[in-house]
Amino acid sequence: MTTTTTGRRASSWLREHSELGVSVLLFLIGVLVLTDALTMTVDIAQRGPVGPKTVPVVVGTGLLVVAVLLAIDVLRGGRGESEGGEDVDLSEPADRRTVLLLAGVFLAFAVLIGPVGFPVAGALLFWGAAYALGSRHLHRAPLIAAGLSLLTYVVFNNLLGVPLPGGPLMGVL
Numbered sequence: 001m002t003t004t005t006t007g008r009r010a011s012s013w014l015r016e017h018s019e020l021g022v023s024v025l026l027f028l029i030g031v032l033v034l035t036d037a038l039t040m041t042v043d044i045a046q047r048g049p050v051g052p053k054t055v056p057v058v059v060g061t062g063l064l065v066v067a068v069l070l071a072i073d074v075l076r077g078g079r080g081e082s083e084g085g086e087d088v089d090l091s092e093p094a095d096r097r098t099v100l101l102l103a104g105v106f107l108a109f110a111v112l113i114g115p116v117g118f119p120v121a122g123a124l125l126f127w128g129a130a131y132a133l134g135s136r137h138l139h140r141a142p143l144i145a146a147g148l149s150l151l152t153y154v155v156f157n158n159l160l161g162v163p164l165p166g167g168p169l170m171g172v173l
Helices: 003-016 019-038 054-075 096-132 140-159
Strands: none
Touching: 019 054, 096 140
């Protein structure tokens, strides 16, 4: 057997088992999440048995379990479904305008959250995302975005105890 034949076999085997790459990626992310969760220092007072480490540990463990189960399935011959049933026309190019608008909205949110606070930056994020995804209700969408942003701020800041930057509205809310 020549080196070329061995290389073709290895390439063919890897092509037939390409889903193992997803399994490896999930496994690495699971290890990263668990490592971060288990080395996390918690400075806030914990209320009850569920603390800030609980959700990352559960998510990291779930990622590891899914990665192992996916690898076992692929090695037993399981294959993912082809994209023939998707409602996506793969011959059409990507909608770059929408992607760029969404990227701009997220970047603006990241820049504005410090100076103007979450309620204002969140409202701009929600409205901008809705606009980028096709909403053309110019009067209703900003009102809904502002309401969603305020509701999110109040729930996280006041009910869950997760401090979000209030910006100029800090004293009002």
